[in-house]
Amino acid sequence: MDLSLKGKNALVCGSTQGIGLAIAEELALLGANCILLARNEARLKEVVASLPRPEGQAHGYAVADFSVVNEVKEVVERIAGERVVHILINNTGGPKAGPIIDAEVVAFEAAFRQHIVVNHLLVQALAPGMKKDRYGRIINIISTSVKIPLNNLGVSNTIRGAVASWAKTMANELAADGITVNNVLPGFTSTARLESLIGYNAANRGWSEEEQARAMAAEVPAKRFGTPNEIAAVAAFLASPAAAYVNGTSIPVDGGRTGSI
Incomplete structure (x- = not known):
């Protein structure tokens, strides 16, 4: 199985903590040159310095706030x-969180800009280079709510579903150029x-956080929360040459919690 990302460049958004950081680490382990994109420059410097370099990679970073659309556009166009x-x-x-x-x-409008508009601008800027090299992997980290809406996540359920539809449409349009577009759907993950x-x-139930955590973990067939590294492993596979024929999918990584086939 060809999992090598030697010679490939990866732009990883939201990569100073949690799932984004774990994905950057996995891609680096497979040989990719990673460019981290987030708003905390001090933390970005720390993470870049700590990333693996098994192929002697040159990692880097760029600073942008995903809530400021024009800032992201300017940064990604410079990178491209x-x-x-x-x-x-x-x-x-x-x-x-909260009921819909x-x-x-304004919450819907802000989420639409941050998740749909920003994603779209990133792809528009980077797709020409992917087409030129006939290698592209666009991977969206969204949520299992695109399969079954989650309680008390009204705005998130709405926007995540929109991202999944956007991604499927983009997958259909870009596939012939050697570009795949897929979604990873984390379940309850320790972040x-x-x-x-x-x-x-x-707080809504009048429970302790420990009681709430136990109740949520009990909903998962695996009886535990996932780790960022477990989500990252799936994203790294989708980024690899081995996943060239996986396109337009939404893959839950949730310990079996999502109640759909």
């Missing part, structure tokens, strides 16, 4: 002008995002 990016990991934090009936319109959700649900 400097090198071909073969692998794009679209990964950014989700909207805050209580959501403000700051999960901690926030546990805290929100616990």
Whole structure:
């Protein structure tokens, strides 16, 4: 199986912590040159310095806030002008928790810009280089809510579903150019995002966070939460030459929790 990413360049969004960081580490282990994109420059410098370099790679970073669309556009266009990016990991934090009936319109608008508009601008800037090299891997880290909506995540459920439809459409259009577009759907994964959700649900129920965490883990057939590295392993496979014929899919990585085939 050909998993080598030697000579490939990867742009990993939201890569200073959690799932994004774990993906950057996995891609680096497979030989990719990783460009990290996030808003915390001090943390970006730390992560770049710590990434593996088994093939003597030159890793780097760029600073952008995903809530500022024009800033992201300017940064990615500069990156695209400097090198071909073969692998794009679209990964950014989700909207805050809460019932959909209580959501403000501005929350939907902000989430749409951050998840759809920003993803689209990144692909528009990078796809020409992918087409030129006839190698592209666009991987969106979204949520199992695109299969079955999750309670108390009204805005997130809505926007994640939109990302999945956008990705499927893009997959159909780009496949003939050697570019695949796939979605990884993390289930309950031990990240700051999960901690926030546990805290929100616990407060609503009058439970302790420990009680809430146990109840959520009990919903998973594996009876535990996932780790960022387990999500990253699937993303790394999708980024590899071995996954060339996997396209337009949404793959849950959730310990079996999602109740659909």
